[in-house]
Amino acid sequence: MAKKNAFYAQSGGVTAVINASACGVLETAREHRGQIGKVLAGRNGIIGALREDLIDTGKESRAAIRGLLTTPSGAFGSCRHKLKSLEDNRAEYERLIEVFQAHNIGYFFYNGGGDSADTCLKVSRLSESMGYPIQAIHVPKTIDNDLAETDNCPGFGSVAKYVAISTREAAMDVASMCETSTKVFILEVMGRHAGWIAAAAGLAAEEDGDAPHIILFPEISFSRDRFIARVKRTVRKHGYCVIVASEGTQYADGTFLSEAGTRDAFGHAQLGGLAPALAEMVSTELGYKYHWAVADYLQRSARHIASQTDVDQAYALGKAAVEMALAGKNAVMPCIVRGSGKRYRWSVGEAPLEQVANREKKMPRNFITRDGFGITPEAREYLSPLVVGEAYPPYRNGLPQYTRLKNISVPRKLRRRFTVS
Structure with missing residues (x-):
C-alpha cells in the first residue's frame, strides 16, 4: 500500500x-x-x-x-x-x-x-x-493568544515583544517633547475579545510613572468619564500620557468603540479607528495635543525583533x-x-x-489592576518569559533577508473545477 x-x-x-x-x-x-x-x-x-x-x-x-x-x-x-x-x-x-x-x-x-x-x-x-x-x-x-487549552499561542510572544518595545520607545519620544508639544499618545493594537496584546505593552513599564499609563482591555467596560479623568490626572502628574488600547475596547452594552459596521469572511465585526476616536475624545474634553498610531500589520509581521x-x-x-x-x-x-x-x-x-x-481564552481578571487600566504582577510574571530572547x-x-519559496504546483488530477464562494 x-x-x-x-x-x-x-x-x-x-x-x-x-x-x-x-x-x-x-x-x-x-x-x-x-x-x-x-x-x-x-x-x-x-x-x-x-x-x-x-x-x-x-x-x-x-x-x-x-x-x-x-x-x-x-x-x-x-x-x-x-x-x-x-x-x-x-x-x-x-x-x-x-x-x-x-x-x-x-x-x-x-x-x-x-x-x-x-x-x-x-x-x-x-x-x-x-x-x-x-x-x-x-x-x-494566533497573535491574539486566545486559544483554549494552551498556555500561550505561537505568534503572540513576538507581537508582545514588538508592542512592549514600541510603547517604550514612543513614550521616550513623547516625554522628551511634552513641555511644548504632544501631551497624549495613543497606540491601537489588535485584540477583538481578549486583551493579551494590549496587556503586553505593560511590560514596557519598569518603574512607577513609566508608560503605558493607561491600557484599555476588551474585558473591562469602557467609561468615557473615567477615561478622561485618568488622562487628565496623568498629564498633570507626569506631563504626558501614553495609552495602549485594544481594538476590541467596548462599552458596557458590548458595543465596540471601533466597530465599522462591516464583517469579515469569518463573520466577525470588522474593527478599526479606535485610536482616532479616543484622540477626538481627549481633544474635545481636554484640548490636549495628541498623536496616535495603529500597530496593525506591523505588529504581526515584525520578524526582525x-x-x-x-x-x-x-x-x-x-x-x-x-x-x-x-x-x-x-x-x-x-x-x-x-x-x-x-x-x-x-x-x-x-x-x-x-x-x-x-472557545476563547480571555484575560483573567486577576491579571488586570483593580482600576482596570493596567496589569498586575501576576500578568507580568506570565507575560515576561514569552518575549525573552532575540531571534x-x-x-x-x-x-x-527572507526566504521566498518556489511554490511549484503539482499537476491537477481532477477534471472538475470548484468555485469557492
Whole structure:
C-alpha cells in the first residue's frame, strides 16, 4: 500500500513565526519519509485544497525550508475561509475529500487559530463518515493568544515583544517633547475579545510613572468619564500620557468603540479607528495635543525583533503535529504546557480539538489592576518569559533577508473545477 501524503495549510492572519511552524512540519515529515510520502501545501490555505491548487514542498531545498525559521508572513499564502456545517455546505466537504483522495492525502495539518481548529475538527469527523478517514492535526497560531487549552499561542510572544518595545520607545519620544508639544499618545493594537496584546505593552513599564499609563482591555467596560479623568490626572502628574488600547475596547452594552459596521469572511465585526476616536475624545474634553498610531500589520509581521521563545515554540508545535499524526493521533492539537517553579520551563502537550474549537481564552481578571487600566504582577510574571530572547534574521546591506519559496504546483488530477464562494 502506498504511503499516505500529507497536506499542510496556513489560515487566517499570519504571524512573525507561522513559517517556523511550517518549518517544523516540513523538516519532521522529511525525517520520516518511510511513513509519509509527499507534503503538499495549500496555496492560500484551505482554498488551495478546494481549488486543487496544491504546492509540492518537495521541490524546495533544505536551505529554503530552514530559511522559513527566520521569515515572516505565510510562505504558502493564507486565507480567511471558514467551512460551514455539513448541512449548510456539504459540497465543500465533498470537494475536500475528493481532492484528498485524488492525491492520496491521509494527514491534514492546519496551522491557524480558533476557526481553523473548528475546520480541522469538522474535517476529521466528517471525512470518516464520508468513507475516506483523514488524520487531522491542528497546529496553533494566533497573535491574539486566545486559544483554549494552551498556555500561550505561537505568534503572540513576538507581537508582545514588538508592542512592549514600541510603547517604550514612543513614550521616550513623547516625554522628551511634552513641555511644548504632544501631551497624549495613543497606540491601537489588535485584540477583538481578549486583551493579551494590549496587556503586553505593560511590560514596557519598569518603574512607577513609566508608560503605558493607561491600557484599555476588551474585558473591562469602557467609561468615557473615567477615561478622561485618568488622562487628565496623568498629564498633570507626569506631563504626558501614553495609552495602549485594544481594538476590541467596548462599552458596557458590548458595543465596540471601533466597530465599522462591516464583517469579515469569518463573520466577525470588522474593527478599526479606535485610536482616532479616543484622540477626538481627549481633544474635545481636554484640548490636549495628541498623536496616535495603529500597530496593525506591523505588529504581526515584525520578524526582525521576534521573540526567541516564540520561534522555538512555533517550531516545536509544528514538529509535534507530525509526530502525533505518525503515532495515530487524530483531532488533536499540540499545545504549550507551562512548568511550575520560578524558572520558566515549557513542554509540549496535547489537547483534544473538542475543547479548543469555538472557545476563547480571555484575560483573567486577576491579571488586570483593580482600576482596570493596567496589569498586575501576576500578568507580568506570565507575560515576561514569552518575549525573552532575540531571534534576528540574517541581514544584508542593512536589511533582513527572507526566504521566498518556489511554490511549484503539482499537476491537477481532477477534471472538475470548484468555485469557492
